[in-house]
Amino acid sequence: MLITEMLPLFFQLCTTIMNRILIILLVQLTLISAASAQNLPEPETTRDTSSLLHVFKSGTINGHARLFTMATDNATGIRDYAATAIGGGLRYKTGSFHGFTLGIGGYFIYDLASSNLAKPDPLTNAANRYEIGLFDIQDVSNKNDINRLEELYLQYKHKTFKATIGKQLPDMPFINQQDGRMRATGIDGLQLHWKPGKNTALQAAYLWQISPRSTVRWFSIGESIGIYPAGLGPDGKPSNYKDALKSKGVVVTSIQQQIHPNLSIQVWNQFVENIFNTAMVQAELRKPVGNKNTLTGGLQVIRQDAINDGGNEDPSKTYFTKGGKSLVLGGSIGLEHQPWNISLNYTRITKDGRYLMPREWGKDPFYTFLQRERNDGYADVNAIAFKANYKLDKLHSKLFLGYGHYYLPDVENAAFNKYATPSYQQLNLSWKYDFQAFLKGMDIQFLFVHKSVLGDESYAAKYLVNKVNMSNYNLILNYTF
Structure with missing residues (x-):
């Protein structure tokens, strides 16, 4: 058996063994905590800080509860x-033992009230797109048994080096938490972080499972692509790659370098074995101007290339067309003048080919990204977006305005327009308030999104439903402790 075939099996075995050990330790922790609660605390002079008991008793617990109401007003x-969902979760992390810690966390969700999300639109036969994401998109009928083990990991830290293996939450440009519903995306794998110097940060990861946002299961890399709606293939027929892709895993590497006090650069490479490779270079500038102003700027280049057959030797079942590629160019210029932070942003996806990134894995890293829409699946795109943040410190509030124009290929050009979306304009308005005093740890957020067709052209309903000429309303209450 080849080494590349043995590695995933080896890591999967390690994870299985570790998961069972962690479950046993968690049960032990519960019993220890129950027993210790009946006794008075030990005097500091007699406490044994080298014992397993101390490692568990010095751990930390935090929780998160969320109430989320969402509504979509279509054309x-x-x-x-x-729909309205409520949920909560707990995380526990042990104290350190020679640099090692264990972590475990999970979450549950209930459907308090909702429309019939399983019922498609009668005019277009299109399924619900947004509200279903508050629950389990794979089982719309499930309203009260939505739970997931999100974190189960072993971590080692030594000075500026950190290694984490197991189930954890991601923070990478193309694989990220995309926490815009009840729960975030999770990953299962090995992550390494190292800062060899004050201005340099290195990262490497090997991932073998992903649990996408709005699901409860863990999937292999190939299985995770196609859980969300897959749009059209380049030939105009429905994409057929769900459950048809094979990959041994994802390898991510990066270097982040502070070249100058005002200039930083980061280089990322994401290799999805047997499917495609994505490389990104991003440079960002922060230059003080006067006493209170900071000029900001950014440049971004993303290049993608198919690997082998792009996931499947059958062209009708592949994810990335054999020999396919894409190129994305982005830029941003802005000004920070407290309490304001404003920017003008641009993204160009060239005619080289569709930019493709599984929507199950995270949100776009583009400067022009606004919540509730993606530009994955398109080629020959020009997008421009204005963003403004305003902080009201005395009122413990934050305001955001985002407005963008997204010029897409013709809806019937499937080779360049995977989701048959018309060119559109989008407006996002949001407000967040952090409670104080007795309710400290609680915040309330409101997000309003409106998307409408650019230009005077009329479109059939199938090109509008859940895409454009619609508004989306979100009211979210969080409590963290």
């Missing part, structure tokens, strides 16, 4: 939806 004649 006239198209079905509207609404």
Whole structure:
């Protein structure tokens, strides 16, 4: 057996063994905590800080509860939806033992009230897109048994080096938490972080499983692609790559370098074995101007290339067309003048080919990204977006305005427009308030999104439903402790 075939099996075995050990230790922790609660604390002079008991008793617990109401107002004649979800989760992390710590965390969700999310729009037969993401997109009928083990990992830290193996939450440009519903995306794998110097940070990861946002299961890399709606293939027929892709895993490497006090650069490479490779270079500038102003700027280049057959030797079942490639160019210029932070942003996806990144894995890293829409699946795109943040410190509030124009290929050009979306304009308005005093740890957020067609052209309902000429309303209450 080849080494590349043995590695995933070896890591999977290690993870399985570790998961069982962690479950046993968690049970032990519960019993220890229950027993110790009946006794008075030991005097500091007699406490044994080298014992396993101390490692568990010096651990930390934090929790998160969320109430999320969402509603979508579609174009006239198209079905509207609404839903309210409530959920909560706990995380526990042990104290350190010679640099090693264990972590475990999970979350549950209940459907308090919702439209019939399983019922498609009668005019277009399109399924619900947004509200279903508050629950389990693979089982719309499940309203009260939505839970997931999100974190289960072993971590080692030594000075500026950190290694984490097991289930954890990601923070990478193309694989990230995309926490815009009830729960975030999770990954299962090995992550390494190292800072060899004050201005340099290195990162490497090997991932073998992903649990996408709005799901409860853990999937192999190939299985995780296609859980969300897959759009059209380049030939205009429905994409057929769900459950048809094979990959031994994802390898991510990066270097982040502070070249100058005002200039930083980061280089990322994401290799999805047997499917495609994505490389990104991003440079960002922060230059003080006067006493209170900071000029900001950024440049971004993303290059993608197919690997082998792009996931499947059958062209009708592959994810990335054999020999396919894409190129993305981005730029941003802005000004920070407290309490303001404003920027003008641009993204160009060239005609080389579709930019493809599984929507199950995270949100776009583009400067023009606004919540509730992606530009994955398109080629020959020009996007420009204005963003403004305003902080009201005395009122413990934050305001955000985002407005963008997204010029996409013709809806019937499937080779360049995977999701048959018309060119659109998008407006995002949000407000966040952090409670104080007795309710400290609680915040409330409101997000309003409106998308409409650019230009005067009329489109059939199938090109509008859940895409454009619609508004999306979100009211979110969080409590963290």
